[in-house]
Amino acid sequence: MVRHKYSTPKSILKNNYWSPYIVGILLGLTLLSSFYIMGWGLGVSKALTRFTAYVLHVPFPQKIEKNTYFKDYIKEEKPLKDWIVFEVSGMFLGGLVGSITGRRFNLRVERGPRINIAKRFIAAIFGGIIVGFATRLARGCTSGVALSGGAMLTVGGWAFVIGMFSGGYAIAFLVKRLWK
Amino acid sequence: MNAPLYTYNLFSYDVGLVIAMVIGFFFGFLLERAGLGNPRKLTDIFYFEDFTVLKVMFSAIVTSSIGLWILSKTGSINLKDVLVVPTYLWPQLIGGFILGIGFVIGGYCPGTAVVGMSSGRFDALIFVMGLMLGIWLFAEGYPYIKGFYLSGYMSDMSLDKWLGITRGMVILAITLLAFIAFWGAEKIDK
Numbered sequence: 001m002v003r004h005k006y007s008t009p010k011s012i013l014k015n016n017y018w019s020p021y022i023v024g025i026l027l028g029l030t031l032l033s034s035f036y037i038m039g040w041g042l043g044v045s046k047a048l049t050r051f052t053a054y055v056l057h058v059p060f061p062q063k064i065e066k067n068t069y070f071k072d073y074i075k076e077e078k079p080l081k082d083w084i085v086f087e088v089s090g091m092f093l094g095g096l097v098g099s100i101t102g103r104r105f106n107l108r109v110e111r112g113p114r115i116n117i118a119k120r121f122i123a124a125i126f127g128g129i130i131v132g133f134a135t136r137l138a139r140g141c142t143s144g145v146a147l148s149g150g151a152m153l154t155v156g157g158w159a160f161v162i163g164m165f166s167g168g169y170a171i172a173f174l175v176k177r178l179w180k
Numbered sequence: 181m182n183a184p185l186y187t188y189n190l191f192s193y194d195v196g197l198v199i200a201m202v203i204g205f206f207f208g209f210l211l212e213r214a215g216l217g218n219p220r221k222l223t224d225i226f227y228f229e230d231f232t233v234l235k236v237m238f239s240a241i242v243t244s245s246i247g248l249w250i251l252s253k254t255g256s257i258n259l260k261d262v263l264v265v266p267t268y269l270w271p272q273l274i275g276g277f278i279l280g281i282g283f284v285i286g287g288y289c290p291g292t293a294v295v296g297m298s299s300g301r302f303d304a305l306i307f308v309m310g311l312m313l314g315i316w317l318f319a320e321g322y323p324y325i326k327g328f329y330l331s332g333y334m335s336d337m338s339l340d341k342w343l344g345i346t347r348g349m350v351i352l353a354i355t356l357l358a359f360i361a362f363w364g365a366e367k368i369d370k
Contacts, residue, residue: 020232021362023214024239030206031240032247036256037199039184040263042207044290045311052312053319069319086197090204091291092298097205098212099299107300110219110287124303127286128293128310129317131279135290136318137329138275140265142289143207145272147237149265151244153338153350156267160276167280172226175285179223 016102031151038083041148045135047088054079069136112179123178138163183257208295211236217295219287219303226284231365238358245351252347269332286310 034041053073057064064070073079099105111120135141138160140149146164149157182188186196214236215221224230251257283289286307288296293311296304318325340347 017215017232018213020214020235021239023210024236025243027207027210027236028240028243028247030203030210031244032251034203035244035248035262036183036251037185037203038196039187039261042203042291044294045315048290048308048311049315052315055312056316067319067322069322081197083193083196083200086200087204087207088294090201090206091208091211091294092204093201094205094208094210095212095217095295095298096208098209098295099217102213104212104217105300107302109302110296111303112220120303121306124286124306125310125313127282127284127288128307128312129314130282130310131286131289131307132282132311132314132316133318134275134279134282134314135311136275136315137325138272138279139268141279141291142237143291145265146276147240150237150241151248152259152262152264153245153340153347153354154264154267155334155337155339155342156265156269156272158339159267159269159273160279163273163276163278164280164283167277168226168284169280170277171281171284172223176227178285179220179287180227 028151031148034148035151040083041144041151042087043084043140043144043148044088044091045132045141045144047082047084048132049073049136050079050082050085112177114177114180119178123175183251184261187261207291208298211292211295212299216292217299217301217304219292219296219301222289222292223284223287228368231369234361234365238361242351242355242358245354249347249351264336267332267334267337268330269334271329271331274328282314 031041050073053064053070056070057074064074096105109117109120111117138145142164145157145160150161185191211217214232216232216236221230221232225233248257248259252259279289288304288307290311293304293307297308322329338347340350343350
């Protein structure tokens with residue numbers, strides 16, 4: 001048995017989370033408010049795309065301005081003054097307040113019982129690269145395409161949901177060692 | 181008909197940015213409360229152990245779609261004014277598939293990674309750096325992928341128009357499917 005110095009013991013996982021159905025309903029009402037008030041849903045990956053373009057623009061200004069994909073994300077005078085960037089900043093705060101008030105805030109590396117921190121980091125960066133690429137191909141992620149699109153009944157949103165679960169289950173048993 | 185409120189100029193863009201923070205706050209707070217900042221809980225669904233992801237996601241979709249349906253039927257919101265990500269069928273199906281693979285390897289999707297970071301997880305920070313690299317990779321490769329990226333365009337096509345049935349029928353079907361899935365998930369969870 002590997003000791004879990006930097007990871008959450010399984011016993012804590014079961015404690016004091018809210019019912020997923022209650023959270024789902026409240027999240028649905030949050031999404032509905034966004035539709036009603038703003039006229040669009042929630043999202044995350046577009047904010048990260050703006051941020052990436054913004055960060056890369058510092059060392060490589062000409063390269064990013066000429067890049068046919070990134071140029072649309074930095075053309076404004078203040079490219080980060082975008083609704084979705086503020087929404088994601090709010091998410092960060094919400095997660096912070098939620099984890100502190102739920103007594104779950106804890107600096108750590110979350111990992112499966114059979115891998116060390118180095119392997120967890122390699123999996124995290126590799127998985128992140130794959131997901132980042134996929135969000136641009138799909139024009140959004142689980143929030144913007146699956147959740148917001150799904151609620152608006154878009155064909156693309158539901159195709160994405162089917163694709164995502166298929167991809168997850170297709171790979172899960174090959175990488176079981178990462179988590180179990 | 182006076183909604184979406186912003187579309188009908190009821191407030192300025194800067195006020196909208198404050199609203200963005202508030203809406204985002206609830207989004208992040210709720211994901212954290214369900215335990216969705218934790219990659220072990222997030223990936224459990226793929227090992228048939230914990231179906232929180234499915235329960236949260238489908239409860240939210242059902243609630244929101246029924247809400248939208250009621251608001252549009254009572255004439256309080258014009259669904260034509262609601263912006264959605266346009267459908268490009270093939271890149272979204274394949275993009276979803278690739279995202280699912282990265283989700284299980286890395287432990288997060290973008291939104292849950294933000295919450296993972298803000299609840300103190302270093303692996304979430306590394307994952308977000310990966311996201312940025314992946315986005316960069318896409319931007320560099322864009323000229324080669326563009327053809328596929330633009331394939332299967334269907335504009336704002338919705339399931340009801342596509343299937344030729346009413347919006348209410350589609351929502352009813354989704355709700356029933358969700359309840360069957362919840363029932364199955366509860367059985368496996370026990």
